[in-house]
Amino acid sequence: MTGSLLQTTTLTKRFGGLLVTDSVSIDVRPGELHAIIGPNGAGKTTLINQLSGELQADAGEVLFSGQRVTALPIHQRARRGLLRSYQITSVFEDFTVLENTVFAAMGAKGHAFQFWKPMLAREDLVAIAREALGVTNLLARADTLASELAYGERRQLELAMALAAQPQVLLLDEPMAGMSVQESAGVVQLLKKLKGTYSILLIEHDMDAVFALADRITVLVYGKALFSGTPDQIRNDPEVRAVYLGDEAKV
Numbered sequence: 001m002t003g004s005l006l007q008t009t010t011l012t013k014r015f016g017g018l019l020v021t022d023s024v025s026i027d028v029r030p031g032e033l034h035a036i037i038g039p040n041g042a043g044k045t046t047l048i049n050q051l052s053g054e055l056q057a058d059a060g061e062v063l064f065s066g067q068r069v070t071a072l073p074i075h076q077r078a079r080r081g082l083l084r085s086y087q088i089t090s091v092f093e094d095f096t097v098l099e100n101t102v103f104a105a106m107g108a109k110g111h112a113f114q115f116w117k118p119m120l121a122r123e124d125l126v127a128i129a130r131e132a133l134g135v136t137n138l139l140a141r142a143d144t145l146a147s148e149l150a151y152g153e154r155r156q157l158e159l160a161m162a163l164a165a166q167p168q169v170l171l172l173d174e175p176m177a178g179m180s181v182q183e184s185a186g187v188v189q190l191l192k193k194l195k196g197t198y199s200i201l202l203i204e205h206d207m208d209a210v211f212a213l214a215d216r217i218t219v220l221v222y223g224k225a226l227f228s229g230t231p232d233q234i235r236n237d238p239e240v241r242a243v244y245l246g247d248e249a250k251v
């Protein structure tokens with residue numbers, strides 16, 4: 001698979017006797033949004049955890065920009081540009097939205113946090129942070145404390161913080177979970193804007209969102225990548241319809 005930014009080869013993970021990632025080989029190409037769908041318990045989160053570095057695979061490889069990152073910890077993968085939204089830097093409740101985003105930019109660049117220096121004096125990092133807040137429509141809330149954000153805005157902040165870290169590949173695990181219909185629509189618009197610039201691996205249960213956004217979709221069932229293809233191919237594949245989407249699926 002040439003031209004892949006992120007790739008797994010026969011990735012395998014067991015929890016005791018349970019095979020949760022069953023020799024999965026998938027890839028994310030530059031600029032594409034690749035969605036992973038599958039029933040509850042199919043192993044989607046376990047797979048993304050092995051990509052981010054939160055879990056170590058039992059066998060197989062994770063390649064990022066052609067290099068093995070399989071054994072690297074989370075922060076080293078993040079520094080190379082493989083980043084999971086919301087997990088790299090936690091949100092500080094008593095910091096403003098801008099300060100949290102500057103902090104994320106700082107961490108990504110490997111700068112140590114210096115308590116004696118005002119965070120917002122770092123003009124280069126503030127510029128990166130403001131751009132990320134602009135993209136995620138949070139600029140108007142830049143001076144608001146994180147603790148005062150509504151739930152949907154908080155998820156936007158997590159995404160802004162990930163963007164401030166200037167990733168190449170973004171790993172997103174159910175970014176619309178818990179959101180209102182209106183908030184979800186906002187995230188779909190945002191991801192439409194981001195794809196192309198960033199390569200995105202998305203796990204999402206909202207099939208309307210997945211089919212509106214994905215360039216490619218992989219269907220995971222019992223830990224196995226059953227099928228990968230374009231939304232049209234997935235929609236029209238009889239096996240996928242039978243095992244996952246259901247014959248009545250209107251997608």
Ligand SMILES: Nc1ncnc2c1ncn2[C@@H]1O[C@H](COP(=O)(O)OP(=O)(O)OP(=O)(O)O)[C@@H](O)[C@H]1O
Pocket residue numbers: 015018020038039040041042043044045046047
């Ligand atoms: N740390 C763990 N130890 C043991 N079993 C686990 C662990 N984490 C997940 N599992 C099991 O692995 C299987 C896959 O879980 P996973 O959360 O990856 O699925 P998922 O596709 O993300 O599910 P959902 O769509 O419900 O979020 C499930 O049967 C789950 O119970």
